[in-house]
Amino acid sequence: MxxxxxxxxxxxxxxxxxxxxxxxxxxxxxxxxxxxxxxxxxxxxxxxxxxxxxxxxxxxxxxxxxxxxxxxxxxxxxxxxxxxxxxxxxxxxxxxxxxxxxxxxxxxxxxxxxxxxxxxxxxxxxxxxxxxxxxxxxxxxxxxxxxxxxxxxxxxxxxxxxxxxxxxxxxxxxxxxxxxYSGRCLLSNYFTGRDANLGACTHSCRWRYHIVEETRPGEYLPIEENERGTYIFNxxxxxxxxxxxxxxxxxxxxxxxxxxxxxxxxxxxxxxxxxxxxxxxxxxxxxxxxxxxxxxxxxxxxxxxxxxxxxxxxxxxxxxxxxxxxxxEKAYTYLGTISGEKDGYYELEQKNKFCVGDVVEIIKPDGSTIETNVKRILDDQGNDMESCPHPLQIIYVDFGTKLDKFDIIRRREE
Missing domain, CATH: 3.20.20.70 (Aldolase class I)
Known part of the structure; x- marks a missing residue:
């Protein structure tokens, strides 16, 4: 049971x-x-x-x-x-x-x-x-x-x-x-001097590799497990x-x-x-x-x-x-997390650019998701903005719906 x-x-x-x-x-x-x-x-x-x-x-x-x-x-x-x-x-x-x-x-x-x-x-x-x-x-x-x-x-x-x-x-x-094996990797340290076992992994397993034949320097031969490509560790x-x-x-x-x-x-x-x-x-x-x-x-x-x-x-x-x-594979872009409310506008630190009129989704801790439009964006001085192009800028947004602290804003990508 x-x-x-x-x-x-x-x-x-x-x-x-x-x-x-x-x-x-x-x-x-x-x-x-x-x-x-x-x-x-x-x-x-x-x-x-x-x-x-x-x-x-x-x-x-x-x-x-x-x-x-x-x-x-x-x-x-x-x-x-x-x-x-x-x-x-x-x-x-x-x-x-x-x-x-x-x-x-x-x-x-x-x-x-x-x-x-x-x-x-x-x-x-x-x-x-x-x-x-x-x-x-x-x-x-x-x-x-x-x-x-x-x-x-x-x-x-x-x-x-x-x-x-x-x-x-x-x-x-x-x-x-x-x-x-169990994450004990030497690739990163060998290629870059950054030791994965000391926390500095460069994710060299995600890189693209070729073979170079000893007598033909500069001529890169692809490593092909099949016709799809050469990311052999990925x-x-x-x-x-x-x-x-x-x-x-x-x-x-x-x-x-x-x-x-x-x-x-x-x-x-x-x-x-x-x-x-x-x-x-x-x-x-x-x-x-x-x-x-x-x-x-x-x-x-x-x-x-x-x-x-x-x-x-x-x-x-x-x-x-x-x-x-x-x-x-990126289905959605992270725009920010609601950190507070001021005069009906919701405060967040901008993570990626968005604009007035954009359709966005609000995801909530209870599992629900709300789709809405960005109605208005203000900077921290109360000035109107058509978009927010500056990463980490504190902005205030009217999303046309009631939100709560820790709600997360995302935008679907085509």
């Missing part, structure tokens, strides 16, 4: 304070974030210590959790800084992180010494592919392990049966896939929203969404759609099955690279790659 099964946690990425708040409002049970150092998304905006404390306090005020990444492959020179970092996080008091996400055994040891009261989750970077690995980390005091992306549902089901009941399994169910994005029952039956405790470098529109889209799918499945599996086409329609309104089920149903084939381009 579903009523006897614990509903899995929905874990959403927060690349900055805006997306953390968006994740919380749009349905996340927990958010994972990174500071300026020691996480594996150095190109994300990330959080200062002040922003991190504010973000955690915000999430806690809604009864949600926040996990902080410290999952770099640490070198000697990193260790003392990591020790100080953990002490600073602990000093947040009631608004300290609910867990630290760690991959390195040395960093794990420091966390156990400095902040034993904070739970430790073992990052997917630690190559967690079998139940003995889970048992190993459980004996050392970890409360959760993030499974390697290379595991099938069958393997996860066996793993669940072989580990203590209180040991939690966290699994990526949506977002970008990595070409390297995986489709993971999407498991049509397989919630299978994920639940495998015993996964936390459904993790990838995307700490994505916009608030992406975060809101995936959070509210997965929230709806999970809740409807636990309410009535028949409703969930009937609504699968709607879930997919909604999830495609975010930014993605076509979808795959990754390793869940067996090893990926050539059909799980994209060979002719490396760009995202």
């Amino acid at each position: 579903l009523s006897e099964i614990k509903k899995p946690e929905l874990l959403i990425p927060g690349g900055n304070l805006e997306t953390l708040k968006t994740a919380v409002i749009y349905g996340a049970d927990a958010v994972y974030i990174g500071g300026d150092l020691y996480g594996l998304r150095a190109k994300a905006k990330n959080f200062s210590m002040e922003e991190m404390k504010e973000g955690i306090a915000f999430a806690h005020s809604y009864g949600k959790k926040v996990y902080v990444t410290a999952n770099i492959t640490a070198h000697n020179q990193d260790l003392e800084g990591i020790r100080r970092y953990f002490r600073e996080l602990y000093a947040f008091g009631e608004d300290r992180p609910d867990a630290l996400i760690i991959s390195d055994p040395g960093v794990f040891s420091i966390a156990r010494e400095e902040v034993p009261e904070i739970d430790i989750h073992i990052s997917t970077q630690a190559n967690n592919t079998n139940y003995e690995t889970y048992r190993f980390w459980n004996k050392l005091g970890a409360t959760r392990v993030v499974s390697a992306r290379e595991l099938s549902l069958e393997e996860l089901t066996v793993l669940r049966s072989k580990i203590p009941a209180e040991m939690e399994i966290e699994t990526f169910v949506h977002g970008a896939m990595c070409i390297a 995986s489709k994005d993971l999407c498991m929203i049509e397989y919630i029952p299978e994920l639940v039956k495998a015993g996964i405790d936390s459904f993790k969404i990838e995307g700490r470098m994505k916009t608030a529109l992406y975060v809101a889209t995936v959070a509210r759609t997965y929230r709806l799918a999970i809740d409807e499945y636990f309410e009535d599996p028949v409703i969930y099955e009937e609504h699968k086409p709607f879930y997919m329609e909604e999830i495609r309104k975010g930014v993605n690279r076509q979808f795959t089920t990754g390793f869940f149903f067996g090893k990926p084939t050539h059909e799980d790659q994209i060979y002719d381009h490396n760009t995202y």
Whole structure:
């Protein structure tokens, strides 16, 4: 009976304070974030210590959790800084992180010494592919392990049966896939000197490659797996929203969404759609099955690279790659998030240009969507504007309908 099964946690990425708040409002049970150092998304905006404390306090005020990444492959020179970092996080008091996400055994040891009261989750970077690995980390005091992306549902089901009941399994169910085993990639460092294992990945797996023959420098020969192109490392994005029952039956405790470098529109889209799918499945599996086409329609309104089920149903084939381009499919453009109201006009920070008269959509945390027209745009001095061409400008807009804080504005692209 579903009523006897614990509903899995929905874990959403927060690349900055805006997306953390968006994740919380749009349905996340927990958010994972990174500071300026020691996480594996150095190109994300990330959080200062002040922003991190504010973000955690915000999430806690809604009864949600926040996990902080410290999952770099640490070198000697990193260790003392990591020790100080953990002490600073602990000093947040009631608004300290609910867990630290760690991959390195040395960093794990420091966390156990400095902040034993904070739970430790073992990052997917630690190559967690079998139940003995889970048992190993459980004996050392970890409360959760993030499974390697290379595991099938069958393997996860066996793993669940072989580990203590209180040991939690966290699994990526949506977002970008990595070409390297458990994300431990050397391409970026080799080509650019930016180490993916220290958080500075340049996504070199998305680049186009050719062969150069030794005696013919400058003559580029295409690498053709077939006639469609040469993006040989370019995986489709993971999407498991049509397989919630299978994920639940495998015993996964936390459904993790990838995307700490994505916009608030992406975060809101995936959070509210997965929230709806999970809740409807636990309410009535028949409703969930009937609504699968709607879930997919909604999830495609975010930014993605076509979808795959990754390793869940067996090893990926050539059909799980994209060979002719490396760009995202973009159905909608993010225009801004409502931050306040003044004299009937709604305040937002402009993310992309739009004009008076444009047809836009308002997406709301409850899953509803409103289509409306932009009636009028004012700058922060009250002057009329026919369009708002300046990114990050604070503007005030009449959308001809009542809106609420955290509503997100998007425009459909042809």
